Amino acid sequence: MMRQAGRYLPEYRQVRAKAGSFLDLCYTPDLATEVTLQPIRRFGFDAAILFSDILVVPQALGQKVWFVDGEGPRLSPIDLARPGLEPERLVERLAPVFEAVSRIRAALPPETTLLGFCGAPWTLLTYMIAGRGTPDQLPARKAVLLDPAGVDRLIDVLVEASIGYLAAQLRAGADAVQIFDTWAGGLDDAGFQRLVIEPTRRIVEGLRREVPGARVIGFPKGAGGHLPTYVRETGVNAVGIDWQASLDFVRDHVQPLRPVQGNLDPLHLVTGGAALDAAVDRILDRLGGRPLIFNLGHGITPDGDIDNVTRMLGRLRGAGQR
Numbered sequence: 001m002m003r004q005a006g007r008y009l010p011e012y013r014q015v016r017a018k019a020g021s022f023l024d025l026c027y028t029p030d031l032a033t034e035v036t037l038q039p040i041r042r043f044g045f046d047a048a049i050l051f052s053d054i055l056v057v058p059q060a061l062g063q064k065v066w067f068v069d070g071e072g073p074r075l076s077p078i079d080l081a082r083p084g085l086e087p088e089r090l091v092e093r094l095a096p097v098f099e100a101v102s103r104i105r106a107a108l109p110p111e112t113t114l115l116g117f118c119g120a121p122w123t124l125l126t127y128m129i130a131g132r133g134t135p136d137q138l139p140a141r142k143a144v145l146l147d148p149a150g151v152d153r154l155i156d157v158l159v160e161a162s163i164g165y166l167a168a169q170l171r172a173g174a175d176a177v178q179i180f181d182t183w184a185g186g187l188d189d190a191g192f193q194r195l196v197i198e199p200t201r202r203i204v205e206g207l208r209r210e211v212p213g214a215r216v217i218g219f220p221k222g223a224g225g226h227l228p229t230y231v232r233e234t235g236v237n238a239v240g241i242d243w244q245a246s247l248d249f250v251r252d253h254v255q256p257l258r259p260v261q262g263n264l265d266p267l268h269l270v271t272g273g274a275a276l277d278a279a280v281d282r283i284l285d286r287l288g289g290r291p292l293i294f295n296l297g298h299g300i301t302p303d304g305d306i307d308n309v310t311r312m313l314g315r316l317r318g319a320g321q322r
């Protein structure tokens with residue numbers, strides 16, 4: 001379940017309070033291991049995802065990153081002409097993340113998959129340029145048009161950083177990795193090709209050179225009609241489907257190419273009831289019987305209700321037996 005370790009769980013809030021800051025939690029292997037295992041213990045999911053954040057990569061490259069409680073991430077300003085990043089220090093600075101990966105793998109039941117992850121270059125760039133989350137990614141989209149060469153240089157750094165970061169996670173024990181491109185939907189056709197497909201293709205290719213057979217799930221949120229091109233051209237093994245996607249389109253044009261993962265609207269875990277049941281059934285009806293990893297179409301929110309997660313799982317597991 002996307003963002004399965006988080007504030008909707010009381011046991012997470014307890015560890016988070018003990019850790020102090022969110023980033024301290026990410027960088028303390030014992031605590032990161034504990035919060036990764038919490039949803040597995042409680043719900044018995046088939047896969048665990050490493051507890052960390054996509055913004056540890058810009059931080060390990062030397063940009064200042066911090067989280068304001070109740071607001072979200074903040075990053076120090078970056079000058080595209082002189083970004084002053086330190087890619088050579090990345091893997092060393094992220095050592096606590098790899099330590100967490102090996103501890104999690106050792107603690108998980110052998111049949112439970114462990115996913116590592118990173119943010120896709122375009123999504124990271126939207127935070128690195130704006131210095132925070134933005135509803136429309138306007139600062140980054142302006143930079144793409146006003147300083148294409150500067151953007152390309154930054155993308156190159158992020159592609160190389162992502163290859164090294166994901167390779168180290170796989171070597172530490174992750175079974176597969178996921179590339180989160182949360183803001184993929186904010187670009188025009190040319191931008192999607194240049195800033196979503198092309199960098200992801202380079203990461204997948206570079207990663208398989210470092211770790212032969214590396215398995216990668218892409219999540220280009222908002223990709224819509226670009227999904228078939230995205231899977232064909234990037235070479236991902238499976239693709240995450242956001243909750244706005246057309247299920248008929250996915251069944252006809254994406255599932256024949258690759259297994260899909262998704263796509264329940266996380267709001268159903270806030271509201272529950274018969275609407276939740278119907279939404280689960282609809283996904284199984286449209287995408288079931290073909291390669292499908294049932295998941296949310298975006299992360300569970302802090303107001304998600306644990307009882308609704310249990311209800312969703314009961315419905316799914318019941319359907320599996322029918």
Ligand code: CP3
Pocket residue numbers: 001002003004005006007016022049050051052053054055071072073117133180182298299
């Ligand atoms: O799925 C998991 O359980 C693994 C953990 C995970 C987190 N972030 C933990 C987190 C993963 C996979 C992410 C990815 C991530 N981080 C993305 C891509 C996926 C998506 O949701 O779109 C993005 C865009 C980020 C950046 C980020 N991190 C933002 C914008 C925020 C603030 C918003 C918020 O919910 O507070 C975060 C913080 C964050 N990352 C939290 C968690 C559990 C909440 C921090 C807290 O405990 O206070």
